[in-house]
Amino acid sequence: MESEKSKGLQDITLDKIESQSQKIRKEQGQICYSAIPKNRRLLILTVITLGGFLGPLSGNIYIPILPLLSKVFAVSQTVMNGTVSIFMIGFAFFPLFWASMADFGGRKNLYIISLLFFLLANILIIVVPQNIGALYVLRLLQSFGASSVTTLGIGTVVDLVEPKHRGKSIALFMLGPQLGPVIGPILSLSASKGNWRWPFGILLIIGGLVYLMILFFVPETLRYLVGNGEIYGGKNWVILPKLYQKKVVDDPRYVKPPKPGIKVYYKLIKYPPVLLCSITSALLFACFYALSVSFSSILESQYDFSTTQVCLSYLCLGGSLIIGSLLSGRFTDRYYRKKSQSEAGYVPEDRLVVQLFGFISSLVGLICYGWMVQIKSHVALIYVFSFLSGIGMTWVFVICNTYLAESIEGAPATPIAIANALRNVAAAIASFIIYKLEQELGYGWCFTGLGLLNVINIILLISLCVWGRKWRSNFTK
Known part of the structure; x- marks a missing residue:
């Protein structure tokens, strides 16, 4: 009992010290970046990381079973790739629909609304009779x-x-999207006996918990x-x-975001830091997605892998x-701290210099x-070089997202939505044409052409x- 009381007194003392330190910072015209306790912040970031996992999981639980779905729905591989x-x-x-509203009206309400559509799409895929047209519509609703x-x-x-900690935090958040290619293929094994609806049932369960x-x-x-976040102090x-x-603070340090609308996107698309960063990540993602989509058919046709072996092979890409x-x-982040302490400043x-390794x-x-x-080399070499390609892509993505979040003060979600749009359009095109390119050019020249797109990126x-610094300065004037 005495130890519990002393622990309680210690917690109260620490709370008082933290409260006093915040008061001193306020009196000096300073304020801590986030007043939400560290453990609670960690919980919030963990939950949204799990939320970020849902979209990529929905894509990657699906790709390994494309050959199976093509047979089940009695359509060509090209139609199923659609x-x-x-x-x-x-x-x-x-x-793009969600982002500017999130920067203007809040995050929480959009989390609640958008994920309802995700859950509904999975329910309908499970219960609607087998039809390729319905699958197209419901996959769109799912996305x-x-x-x-x-x-x-x-x-x-x-x-x-x-x-100073944002690069690492964004990297940890991106573990959600990155885990999609790792866990998705494993969960797709639920369809290995021909029951193609099981993966969508799994998505429904995970999505409901998130x-x-x-x-x-x-x-x-x-x-x-x-x-x-001081308003959450001491609350459950x-x-x-x-x-x-509703807005509960009146402080000029918290920049008013632009109102949602087409004008915001038009202005940002013309803004070179957003446009160029988005183009580089789009080209990179298209190349990797082309590799990812072709991966299953190559392993199945050239190496006689079973559905189970193909699914497990995607662990290489996810890892x-x-x-x-x-x-x-x-x-x-280490590079950020080093530059911040230098005479020139940060x-x-x-951050972008570090992207060169990734390209x-x-x-x-x-x-x-x-x-x-x-040349039909040993499959281990296929794993090695696909792994190298994945390292490069995600290395660039973390830095790109961190840079975009810092480029527009007060509205980080909007430029990232633009980059996301270009990336996924490029990936959609790549997934649709990759088989044709492989047939026309052969695997060697096809992926050589894709690889050389990184010269443009550099x-x-x-x-x-x-x-970039000059462009940002002109933009904010």
């Missing part, structure tokens, strides 16, 4: 619901995490509305859901994304992957590093 493309097109454009969380989640990270956690554990975090971590959060993401986030473009890794991985498939990277 269901991948329609999902990616939805994943490209629907975040509408799941696509919001990636852009909303980055916005939540920016709300809660100060810049939805409940967002409802009761994730508060509104948009800084323009709730500031640094379990909250009652509500669809509207590369996780490792690349974690390494990139930690490296770019500017957001300093080179992707270039080498894609070209070597294509030629190893062409040129655009140099442009951003040289002129």
